[in-house]
Amino acid sequence: MTTPTIKAVIPAAGLGTRFLPATKAMPKEMLPVVDKPAIQYVVEEAVGAGIDDILVIIGRNKNALANHFDRVTELEHTLEQKGDHGKLARVNETSALADIHFVRQGDPKGLGHAVLRARRHVGKETFAVMLGDDLIDARDPLLSRMIDVSLSRSATVVALMEVDPSQIHLYGCADIEPTDEADVVTIKGLVEKPSASEAPSNLAIIGRYVLKPEIFDVLEQTPPGKGGEIQLTDALEELAGDSEIAGPVLGVVFTGRRYDTGDRLDYLKSSIQLALDRDDLGPQLGDWIKQLAPML
Ligand code: G1P
Numbered sequence: 001m002t003t004p005t006i007k008a009v010i011p012a013a014g015l016g017t018r019f020l021p022a023t024k025a026m027p028k029e030m031l032p033v034v035d036k037p038a039i040q041y042v043v044e045e046a047v048g049a050g051i052d053d054i055l056v057i058i059g060r061n062k063n064a065l066a067n068h069f070d071r072v073t074e075l076e077h078t079l080e081q082k083g084d085h086g087k088l089a090r091v092n093e094t095s096a097l098a099d100i101h102f103v104r105q106g107d108p109k110g111l112g113h114a115v116l117r118a119r120r121h122v123g124k125e126t127f128a129v130m131l132g133d134d135l136i137d138a139r140d141p142l143l144s145r146m147i148d149v150s151l152s153r154s155a156t157v158v159a160l161m162e163v164d165p166s167q168i169h170l171y172g173c174a175d176i177e178p179t180d181e182a183d184v185v186t187i188k189g190l191v192e193k194p195s196a197s198e199a200p201s202n203l204a205i206i207g208r209y210v211l212k213p214e215i216f217d218v219l220e221q222t223p224p225g226k227g228g229e230i231q232l233t234d235a236l237e238e239l240a241g242d243s244e245i246a247g248p249v250l251g252v253v254f255t256g257r258r259y260d261t262g263d264r265l266d267y268l269k270s271s272i273q274l275a276l277d278r279d280d281l282g283p284q285l286g287d288w289i290k291q292l293a294p295m296l
Pocket of ligand 1 (some may be wrong): 050111118131133134169171172173192195205206207231232233
């Protein structure tokens, strides 16, 4: 059972430099994946897990994000007059999804710093953090499982996924031991973006967290880490080392479908995979790929 008091925080203040020049005037979270901006998938995932209050941490170019989740009365009016109810519904669905709030990060000092900006909005409740680079397939509910584990064990919960050891330097990495539940592990330690030889495992943090409010005090004290940024991973490592602070830190090991939109190649692959899955686009796109493949 999930609870409606859980809020979600979506950090969306990164510079998106891997996608320049597309992200020069637009946040990377607004890049379309098929026909929806990446952040809309994340908001829909939160809503699917029973969350109806979402705080987006924004940087520069905030307008596109705020506008996307707002009403557009002129457009609604035009579509209404044309009687185009299909498109009207598509326009309206984003403004009706959830109660969405925005706060600016100010100085971009890292993910930990972005999460700290949510303190006032979140208050003293458990909350979710969802990163837009990782899209989780709606058919494989991860977040609701993490919320259940967090509430039933009074724990901080991080989503983990096995990755190829050659990729672990791109992620936070967990040192773990098993629990009595197959998909739940106890996290003994965490390292942000270790080299393959330093990595304690091949379990990577994917961008979903269920955090307890004690994380804020820890983040206040967390010095800059990897890349000179305040790292959420470092604050979680502190919690994992002392269960007196906020109870255990657990991992939910995800084996479902995840689409990585973090770099250009993965973004292209994600768009194609998601389009292939759609009834309106999949069959024709699949035929075209089959025709193209022998020519490559
Ligand atoms: C962030 C976190 C990292 C995590 C990753 C998941 O890194 O710092 O621990 O594994 O998200 O996507 P980023 O990708 O923002 O560099």
